[in-house]
Every structure is written in structure tokens, then in C-alpha cells.
Amino acid sequence: MMVNDKSIVWILKIYLLIIFVFIFMPIITSVVFSFNSDRFPSLPLGHFTWNWYDKVYYDPETWDAIRTSIIVALSASVLATIIGFCTAYTDFRYNFRFKNAYLALALLPPTIPLIILALAMLAWFSKLGISGQIWALIIAHTVLGAPFAMAIIRLRLQQIDKDLESAAWNLGASEWATMRHVIIPFALPSIISALCLTMAVSFDEFAIAWFVSGLNKSVPVVILEILQGNIDPQINAIGSFVFATTMTLVVIAQLFLFTKKPNNH
Amino acid sequence: MNEGQIVLENVTKNFGGLVAVEPINFEIKAGEFLAIMGSSGCGKTTTLRMLAGLETPSSGEIRLNGERMNELKAHERETPLVWQTLALFPFLNVIENVEFGLKMRGVEKPERTVRALKWLKRMEIEQFANRSIDQLSGGQRQRVALARALVTEPPVLLLDEPLSALDANLVVRMQSVLTRLQKELGITFVYVTHSQSEAFAMADRVVIMSAGVIEQIGSPREIYRSPASRFVAEFVGTNNIISGNIKEIKGNTMIFNTAFGTIESKQEDRNTRHQEGNDVELVISADMIELSQEHTFSENEIQLQFVAEEFTGSVVTLYFEDANKNELIVQKQQREIEPLELTYGCQIFAHWDPINVFCLPDAKTE
Numbered sequence: 184m185m186v187n188d189k190s191i192v193w194i195l196k197i198y199l200l201i202i203f204v205f206i207f208m209p210i211i212t213s214v215v216f217s218f219n220s221d222r223f224p225s226l227p228l229g230h231f232t233w234n235w236y237d238k239v240y241y242d243p244e245t246w247d248a249i250r251t252s253i254i255v256a257l258s259a260s261v262l263a264t265i266i267g268f269c270t271a272y273t274d275f276r277y278n279f280r281f282k283n284a285y286l287a288l289a290l291l292p293p294t295i296p297l298i299i300l301a302l303a304m305l306a307w308f309s310k311l312g313i314s315g316q317i318w319a320l321i322i323a324h325t326v327l328g329a330p331f332a333m334a335i336i337r338l339r340l341q342q343i344d345k346d347l348e349s350a351a352w353n354l355g356a357s358e359w360a361t362m363r364h365v366i367i368p369f370a371l372p373s374i375i376s377a378l379c380l381t382m383a384v385s386f387d388e389f390a391i392a393w394f395v396s397g398l399n400k401s402v403p404v405v406i407l408e409i410l411q412g413n414i415d416p417q418i419n420a421i422g423s424f425v426f427a428t429t430m431t432l433v434v435i436a437q438l439f440l441f442t443k444k445p446n447n448h
Numbered sequence: 449m450n451e452g453q454i455v456l457e458n459v460t461k462n463f464g465g466l467v468a469v470e471p472i473n474f475e476i477k478a479g480e481f482l483a484i485m486g487s488s489g490c491g492k493t494t495t496l497r498m499l500a501g502l503e504t505p506s507s508g509e510i511r512l513n514g515e516r517m518n519e520l521k522a523h524e525r526e527t528p529l530v531w532q533t534l535a536l537f538p539f540l541n542v543i544e545n546v547e548f549g550l551k552m553r554g555v556e557k558p559e560r561t562v563r564a565l566k567w568l569k570r571m572e573i574e575q576f577a578n579r580s581i582d583q584l585s586g587g588q589r590q591r592v593a594l595a596r597a598l599v600t601e602p603p604v605l606l607l608d609e610p611l612s613a614l615d616a617n618l619v620v621r622m623q624s625v626l627t628r629l630q631k632e633l634g635i636t637f638v639y640v641t642h643s644q645s646e647a648f649a650m651a652d653r654v655v656i657m658s659a660g661v662i663e664q665i666g667s668p669r670e671i672y673r674s675p676a677s678r679f680v681a682e683f684v685g686t687n688n689i690i691s692g693n694i695k696e697i698k699g700n701t702m703i704f705n706t707a708f709g710t711i712e713s714k715q716e717d718r719n720t721r722h723q724e725g726n727d728v729e730l731v732i733s734a735d736m737i738e739l740s741q742e743h744t745f746s747e748n749e750i751q752l753q754f755v756a757e758e759f760t761g762s763v764v765t766l767y768f769e770d771a772n773k774n775e776l777i778v779q780k781q782q783r784e785i786e787p788l789e790l791t792y793g794c795q796i797f798a799h800w801d802p803i804n805v806f807c808l809p810d811a812k813t814e
Contacts, residue, residue: 350535352522354596355552360523364548368539425546 210426211350213243217419224416230359235420245421252386254317255401260382266325267377269331274365275340277350290330300327308395315397316444323391328381335380335440340366372439383429432443451514453478453636454499454604459508461494468494470660471508476638478603481630481640483651487683491660492640496606499638501525512604523552528597529606532613533782534589536581542567542592543577549600567595587618594629606634611646623649644684648672656680674806675731679807686734686765686779694726694807702807704730707774712747713805722807729808734765734779736804739788740797749799752776754790768798 212224217236220229239245270289274282292300304323308314308404347369351361389403396404402425409418452475461469469491476482484492497503498510510517517525528549536545546564555563566575571591576584584592586695590610597605607626611619627650630637641647647654648668656663656671656679663683665678673680681689692704693710702722711730722728735766743749752768759765764785766778776798788796 344533344535346531346533346535347537349522350529350531350537351552353500353502353525353527353529354549355522355523355600356548357523357552360552364551365537368537372537427809 192213213277213419214423214426216416217423219416222416223414224419235415236419238417239424242417244400245402245405248400248402251317251320251396251399252401255320255324255392256382258321259328259385260378262321262325263328263381264332264336264374264377266329267334267381268336268370268374270329270333271337271340274337275343289333292326292330297388297390301391303392304391314395315399317399319395319397320392320399320401323395324381324385324388327388327391328384331384332377332381335377335436336370336373339370343369355378356372375440376436379432383432383436387425387429451511452476453480453513454638455509455511456495457509457511458525459495459498459505459510461491461498461503462506467660469498472657472660472662474655474662474665476636477635481627481637481639481650481652482655483641483647483653484655484657485641485644485647486657486663487642489659490657492610492642492657495657496529496608496638496640499604500510500527500529500606502529525789526600526602527604527606528591528600528602528696530597530607530610532609534593534610534613536589536592536596538581541578541580542573542584543594545581546595546599548596553600564595564599567599571595586614587622590614590622591625594626598629598633602635603640605630606640607637609641609643612641612643619646626650648684656683658683673733673804676809678729678808681729681731686777688732688734688737690730690732691806692728692730694722694728697722697724701802704728704807706730707772708750708770708776711805712802713804713807715806721809731806731808732804734777737776737778737798737800739766739778739780739785740790740799743797744799746799747802748805749797750776752796752798754792754794754796756792757790768796 215228218231218233220232220234223337279285301323304319304326305314308319308322313319314339343366345364345446348361348403351365352358387399387403388405392401393404393407400408406418406421408424409415409421454476456472456474458471458473459469460467460471472491472495483493486492494503498505501517501520501524505518511523512527517806537548540548543561543564546567547560550560552561563618565574565577568577571594573588573591573595576588576592581589581592593610611622614622626637626639630650639647639651648671651668653665653715654668654671655665658679664671664680666676671680672685675684675687678689681687690706690708690711691704694702695705695710696703700714700716702715704711704713738744750770752770754766755769756767757764758767759782762782764780764782766776766780766785768776778798790796
């Protein structure tokens with residue numbers, strides 16, 4: 184449908200602009216104030232400084248948090264992607280009773296409010312006696328990330344020509360060889376995409392981390408602790424760092440998802 | 449024991465409660481080009497997939513060189529398939545696609561490359577070896593698919609409607625590529641198609657299937673000239689199917705009463721089940737009917753009125769009616785009918801040789 188009235192076009196453009204301002208202003212503000220010399224975020228700005236980044240850099244607690252976050256994000260993304268791939272492949276390959284129920288169950292975790300999921304995890308990990316260990320956080324983030332990984336990989340597997348797998352068998356490939364030489368190469372862009380996305384999910388997840396991480400604090404947990412103690416511009420510095428990391432991962436994920444389209448002939 | 453290279457014995461296939469293939473029996477001789485033809489859902493592709501091990505027969509036995517194959521997994525068989533969708537691996541380039549079968553059999557890289565290149569050369573696509581699949585035209589992809597299937601030098605090649613995605617003129621070219629290849633290699637081709645022209649142009653023998661049952665097996669000529677059932681008569685070519693009653697049997701000659709008057713048939717091996725007085729159906733191929741402006745005093749001659757024509761290139765399908773509105777179809781080359789100067793409504797004489805009148809083996813049951 185064409186919109187002919189110029190005023191409507193302008194109103195829509197302004198509306199879109201306002202939406203973007205509301206989404207990005209806080210982030211931009213945070214980044215700007217992370218380079219501002221003033222102790223309190225206020226206008227007019229002071230002079231440019233690396234001071235707050237220095238402070239973060241020399242703070243051992245932040246480094247511990249970053250280390251924890253990276254270990255958790257890497258482990259959880261690999262585990263979530265493996266589970267996601269297996270679930271997606273099961274859906275692609277087999278038909279069975281209650282398949283829809285199985286899929287619904289596999290996609291369930293993100294629909295549960297995070298606080299409830301976090302409380303349940305805490306209770307369960309306490310029972311198992313691993314609460315507060317880094318394992319607890321890895322398992323929790325794997326659970327949270329696996330449905331995303333599955334959704335992405337499933338999308339890709341749906342585009343595969345069903346005959347490709349049979350063609351590989353027909354040419355002498357066993358089922359495992361087919362998995363290695365046909366299914367995984369075909370799904371590779373989506374696997375990389377899933378790795379990045381689940382890493383991003385883990386890296387900036389706060390609620391569950393706050394409940395189950397114990398002494399192995401992840402970056403978002405440390406941010407909250409600094410925030411609760413005093414308003415310190417070093418939060419802006421950490422925040423900018425987390426934002427940059429997460430955005431990089433998401434952009435990589437998007438690139439693999441949308442530029443590597445399968446050949447439609 | 450001297451049985452064919454491939455033997456299907458009482459082979460059936462059910463999918464759940466659905467019967468895809470009724471018990472079928474046939475043999476394929478080594479080095480034969482066999483086409484399995486039928487409309488979609490007739491069980492031809494299921495039969496092919498059973499030969500490839502992609503489906504397991506519900507009952508019966510498939511033997512290759514006398515050995516039971518039923519339990520062999522697809523990847524343990526030497527029966528490569530050329531797919532209707534081609535099923536080339538999009539993430540591999542041309543030569544990697546061709547090498548795939550060798551790689552899976554543990555052939556080392558240097559030998560793989562040499563053997564794959566040999567086949568690319570043979571299929572005249574060696575200049576595309578490092579191209580990706582989506583940079584190729586339909587005909588080139590077809591050649592990659594053939595090279596990929598043949599690189600392991602199998603005794604049997606299965607083809608599942610491989611030409612259905614190509615343009616008409618390319619189909620004819622690929623047909624000659626396939627027939628030449630089959631003659632040169634001397635291996636067995638089993639070719640599934642719904643296209644009569646493909647099957648008849650290439651195959652030594654044709655199996656016609658319908659609703660999971662084999663209707664007829666024979667050379668293209670046998671099937672075209674003497675269809676074994678009404679289904680085959682309607683499925684292949686343009687045939688006139690005329691109901692009649694056997695008036696008289698004298699040796700190899702039968703005389704029928706039909707709506708067109710008496711029609712005579714003369715056959716070397718007359719079906720002895722036919723008795724005088726039986727109701728039967730006669731088949732007269734539309735291109736076996738001669739037309740003339742004057743009386744020819746032949747055995748089978750009737751006077752007809754020209755009512756319609758269908759012109760497709762060099763071949764014309766003509767529709768005639770007799771005085772009682774019974775329709776007869778005649779197929780002729782355009783240049784053959786020009787001297788007749790046909791105009792709608794004109795009267796003409798049609799006649800045909802008794803050796804071209806076939807009586808369907810089953811007595812009419814309705």
C-alpha cells in the first residue's frame with residue numbers, strides 16, 4: 184500500500200526516530216559518561232578521560248568477573264549448541280508420537296519468567312550440592328541458551344533438501360559419516376550463529392547469575408554490586424564493555440544467519 | 449541357474465496401511481537399459497528406492513547376482529542413484545561432489561582427484577571442477593550428478609526422473625548422452641520416468657506400472673504396437689479403443705462386430721482364451737490408420753467425416769466421426785495430409801491393415 188499523504192510519512196519517520204532514541208539514548212549516554220571526567224553524570228560534560236577504564240582495569244574483582252563470565256559463556260554456548268543441534272536434528276529426521284509436545288518442551292525455558300527459573304535453579308542446585316559453583320552457572324545458562332540454539336539450527340535444517348542425506352547413504356556414507364560430511368557442513372553457518380547468540384545470552388544474563396553464582400560472580404552481577412554500593416562512573420565503563428562484547432556476538436550471529444543463504448534453485 | 453542380474457521376487461511395499469507396491473516379479477538382465485514407467489503414485493519410485501536400499505521391501509526378495517539384498521543397508525550397496533532433484537551437495541564444489549563416493553570408500557586424496565577428473569572429462573565438464581554448484585546451468589548439474597554416481601564404477605545405475613527439470617531441447621540432448629554412456633559402459637541402467645518419450649527413446653525394455661501393479665513388460669515396440677491391457681493402451685500413444693464382439697475365428701484371423709461395422713484382425717500369436725461370441729476391446733493405433741479420398745477396397749475400410757484437428761508441430765491429430773457419431777482418431781505427419789485437402793465436414797475413407805488391430809487379452813468384464 185502506498186502512503187500518499189506526506190504528513191503521514193513524516194509522522195511515521197518521527198515516530199521511528201523517537202523509538203530509536205528511547206532504545207539507544209541510555210546506552211549512548213552510558214558510553215559518553217564513561218569517558219567523562221566528572222564524578223557524577225551531569226551536564227555540561229567535563230573533559231575526556233580514560234580514568235574510569237583504568238580504574239576497572241586495575242580492579243581485580245572486575246577481572247575475576249570477566250574471567251568467570253568468559254568461562255561460563257564459552258562452556259554454556261558450546262553445551263547449549265550441542266543440545267540445540269541434537270534437538271533440531273531429531274525434529275528434522277524423525278517422526279514420532281508426541282513430537283509436538285517434545286518440541287514445545289524443548290522451547291519452554293525462555294517462556295518462564297527468569298526470576299522463577301532462577302529460584303527453581305537455586306533450589307535444585309542446593310539439593311545437588313553444587314550451588315555457588317561455576318558448574319551451576321554453566322548448567323543454568325546452558326538450559327537458557329539451548330532453545331535459542333535449537334531454533335536457529337532447526338531453521339537451517341528445514342532448508343536442507345531431504346534427498347541430500349539419502350544421497351550420501353546411496354554414495355556409501357554410513358549414518359555417522361553422513362552426519363559428519365553432509366549434515367554438519369550444511370548446518371555450519373547456523374551452528375556458528377547459535378554459538379555466538381548463546382554466548383551473548385550467557386554473557387549479559389543477570390537474574391539467574393545473581394541467584395546461583397555465589398562467589399563466582401559474573402560481570403552483570405558485579406555491575407549491580409557496584410551500583411548498590413555507590414554511583415561510580417566505572418559502571419559506565421564496564422557497561423560499555425559488556426555492550427560492545429554482546430553486540431559483536433549478535434552481529435556475527437546475524438551475519439552467519441542471513442548472508443549464508445542456501446542455494447535455492 | 450541363469451537368472452538376471454537383478455531379480456525381484458514377489459516384492460511388496462506397504463506404508464502403514466497403504467499399499468504402494470503389490471507383489472511384483474521381474475528380472476533385469478546385466479547391461480540392459482530398463483525403464484520403469486507409470487504416472488505418479490504408481491509405485492515406480494518406491495520400486496527404485498527398494499533397489500537402492502532406501503526402502504525395505506515389506507515382503508518378497510530382491511537379489512543382485514543371485515544374492516539376497518533385502519537386509520543390505522543403502523550405504524553397503526553398489527547401486528548409486530541419480531536423483532530427480534539431483535541432490536548435489538551445495539557446500540561442496542563440483543569435483544568434491546564427484547569425489548564424495550570415493551572418499552566414503554576410503555580412497556586416498558590423490559587417487560580420488562585423478563578418478564574424479566577422469567569422469568569430469570568424460571562428462572565434458574572438467575573446466576568447472578572448482579566451481580560451486582550454484583554457478584552451473586541445469587544441464588551441467590545433470591552431468592555432475594551423473595559423474596558423481598558413476599565415479600565408483602558401479603555395476604548398476606539407478607535413475608529417478610533425472611531429466612524432468614530440464615528444458616525440452618536439453619532433454620533430447622541428455623537422452624543421447626545417457627544412451628551412449630550406457631552402451632559404452634555396458635552397465636545396467638534402471639530408469640524411472642513418467643515420460644513415455646523418454647522411456648521409449650532410451651530403454652531396451654519398459655516396465656509399465658499402475659497402482660502398484662505391473663501392467664506390461666516388453667520392448668517399446670511391443671508395448672506400443674500390442675498393449676497388454678486397456679490401461680497400457682490408454683497410457684501409451686494415441687490409441688483407438690473400440691468395443692466389439694467376436695464374430696468369427698479362422699486360424700490367426702478374427703472378425704469382430706463393432707460400432708464401425710466388421711473389423712478384421714490378423715495376429716501371429718493369437719490369444720487362445722478368446723472364443724467366438726466374447727465381448728472384447730480392440731486397439732488400433734492412431735498412426736496406423738491410412739486415409740484416402742477414394743475407395744481402396746481394403747479389408748478394414750470405413751467412411752468418415754472430418755470433425756476436428758489438433759496441430760502440434762509436425763504431427764497432426766485428426767478427429768473423425770462415422771454416420772453414427774462414433775469417434776476415430778488418426779495421427780499423421782503434416783506433410784502426409786496436405787494432398788488430402790481436408791476441410792471440416794468433408795467425407796474421407798479410412799482403412800488399416802488387419803495386423804495392426806489388437807484384441808486386448810482380457811475379455812471385457814463390464
